[in-house]
Amino acid sequence: MQRNPSIIPVLVWLLPLAVQTGRLAAQTGDLGPPQAQARVDALLGRMTLEEKVGQLNQISPDSTTGPKQAVENADELIRNGSVGGMLNAVTARETNGLQREAVEGSRMHIPILFGLDVIHGFRTLFPIPLGLSASWDPALVGQTARYAAQEASSQGVRWVFSPMVDIARDPRWGRIAEGAGEDPYLGSAFARAYVRGYQGESLDNPTSVVACAKHFVGYGAAEGGRDYNTTEISERTLRGVYLPPFQAAVGDGVGTVMSAFNAINGVPASANAFTLTQVLRTEWGFRGFVDSDWTAVREVMLHGIADDERTAALRSFLAGVDMDMQSGIYLHNVAGLVRSGQVPMERLDESVRAILRIKVALGLFEHPYVGEAVVPDPAAAALGATLARKAAEESFVLLENRKFGGAPLLPLAASKGRRIALLGPLADSAEDMLGCWSCQAEPSDMVTLRSALSERAARQGMHLSFAPGTEVSGTSEAGFSKAMDAARNADVVVMALGESGHSSGEASSRSDINLPGNQEKLLEAVVGTGKPVVLVVFSGRPLSIAWASEHVPAVLMAWFPGTQAGPALVRTLFGDAEPAGRLTVSVPRSVGQVPIYYNHLNTGRPRVDPIGLGATKPDPYFVTGYIDQENTPLYPFGYGLTYTSFSYSPAHVSAATLSSKDINLGKARLAVSAEVRNTGNREGTETAQLYIRLRGTSVARPVRELKGFQRVHLAPGESRRLEFELGRDELAFWNADMKEAAEPGSLYVWVAPDSARGTPAKVELAE
Helix, strand or coil: CCCCHHHHHHHHHHHHHCCCCCCCECCCCECCCHHHHHHHHHHHHHCCHHHHHHCCEEECCCCCCCCCCCCCCHHHHHHCCCCCEEECCCCHHHHHHHHHHHHHHCCCCCCCEEEECCCCECCCECCCHHHHHCCCCHHHHHHHHHHHHHHHHCCCCCEECCCECCCCCCCCCHHHHHCCCCCHHHHHHHHHHHHHHHHCCCCCCCCCCECEEEEECCHHHCHHHCCCCCECCCHHHHHHHHCHHHHHHHHCCCCEEEECCCEECCEEHHHCHHHHHHHHHHHCCCCCEEECCCCHHHHHHHHCCCCCHHHHHHHHHHHCCCEEECCCHHHHHHHHHHHCCCCCHHHHHHHHHHHHHHHHHCCCCCCCCCCCCCCCCHHHHHHHHHHHHHHHHHHCEEEEECECCCCECCCCCCCCCCEEEEECCCCCCHHHHCCCCCCCCCHHHCCCHHHHHHHHHHHHCCEEEEECCCCCCCCCCCCHHHHHHHHHCCCEEEEEEECCCCCCCCCCCCCCCCCCCCHHHHHHHHHCCCCCEEEEEECCCCCCCHHHHHHCCEEEECCCCCCCHHHHHHHHHCCCCCCCCCCCCCECCCHHHCCCCCCCECCCCCCCCCCCCCCCCCCCCCCCCCCCCCCCCCECCCCCECCCCEEECCCEECCCEEEHHHHHCCCCCEEEEEEEEECCCCCEEEEEEEEEEEECCCCCCECCEEEEEEEEEECCCCEEEEEEEECHHHHCEECCCCCEECCCEEEEEEEECCCCCCCCEEEEEEC
16 A cells, blocks of 8 residues: 555554454444544544534535536645545545545545445446346355455545445336346345445455445335436335345445435435434444435425525434535535534534544555556456456346247357358447446447457357447438348347447436337348347346347347456357346336336236135226236246256245244244256256245235245256245234234245246244
């Protein structure tokens, strides 16, 4: 680490308090060794009111992230002790320069905490988070977070605004790309994986960064799928669906939480005392700090609960937002609010103490700077490329793989002389492979499908022709002719279609989730030639591809795969790697079905009885649904094919009856098992999923709920019995009295390949 001798005398008085603080155990409230708290208290005792308020102020030196202009007098603010955190400084030279102003130029010499939207990688890009979640592999996702932390921390970025753990049930919402999909159980597993990956075993490790769980809370339920929009969420749904991934992150010691843009039942999330104080701090024991999203404190006025900046500052701060990102409202108002007595000094000290704890835990006082000399590390670069390729391969979801010429179309045979036509506007678009939130990656870092397929074809004596055919959102058919000629002269056609990399992410909601422009028209024309077609779909959300689902032999959902897009796709298409991904969002047949999600409540007039209870069927006409379309999704949550096939035995449960009282006391657990067999002629990976349904309870429960999953790799003919357990954590829910408890009733249990298949076992939950 780079050191500056001039700061050593300044920091000498702090050195006796140096400690190894380790991970923040936020849930338990453990603040580390007493010396750490003593150090924070010593700092706090020497700070003026204005310097304390300065720690609440976060600014950006440029406008990379948001709609507002950069703060122009950043250096002056830093020297005055008026900056606690910064975002969008992305190089070692930048962070060191700004840090030097704070450590050497300000009275208190308190280092700045530098943050950045490191969403799916820093320089090495992994698949977008929605794609990563399709791996159903939290350990792998944790590895990608660890690698991103190493790259970011090398440039002085020690705080990442990730993971986004919002539950998203509406594919129109652009930010669905940034999360883990529609399920709270799976979302919680990935929340823990990201936090552990970013923060590592110890925050004071120079390669660790502090994570930020966002956006707290309910942001993914934005009305109409329109970004920043309002949300109406019952407390039961809030606690049962939207809060669990945040609670999981807090339980694993996440250091910071970001408040959301949306209002929840009329109260802005960034001024919501119920969620920020009652739930987050009082119930969960969170001891880190809450950062607002970009100018969200100012936007409290636009929501309509404050007429001026002073009131906006008062309401957000007292509700529980500790740091104000970019609006400057805390900087200009909180000191006055303290002097007037509207904000107690104890409340201000609490926020400043939480921010300083993070800085102490990260070791920023001992190591405020990072080295600026660029020393290429080929081994690290190779590791990153390998990890990026593996992550992409595990994210791909095979949606269709019908027989063509007597055998499934995929994997492709790499026979000498074979003619392949590669068509579509996304086949050679390096920029689109970045996806949203590309951080420090450059298009030149990306390996496209065309590039990797060209190399494979040349190496194995195949002939490749390429024609984009159209633009992503274009309507011109000028390129159709060349694409059609390439298709007619090919033995197999690979088409790379979808939306652009900028069509999802923040401020990128879509009312139409079909293939943009005239891409489907091109697809239909190519399929009309009678040649075998493999469709590779690139997107940041589920797209409505009903026509392709019916008419295209092979369909592979690739999301936006990141740096190693091309190599991962080529290895998968030719069978060197298997598509092992499973959907973490339901894919609608059309936008008219939205929102659509698997864990919905049943109705009194269901079209299909999900369990086969033998109840009296309602009139076949007067049932829930549409008169022009099926109720079911095009592809259900959990769905995905491989290059082999698997069978499941019926689920076996360890008891026919279980006491709900014993479950609540932690004295009873139900063992569930099923045998999974590879019935194909290739080895492959299956993701077995455990679902439950509760009936006879005080409130209606979803038709299915994910409560466990296991990935298993099996050779042809090999079988394995998978074991699961259900206890209080899995069987309790927020009941009619708004208490979280297991209740008497009937429990149905599935072990299945997705949320739409399997035969349940039944267990009675007695008093």
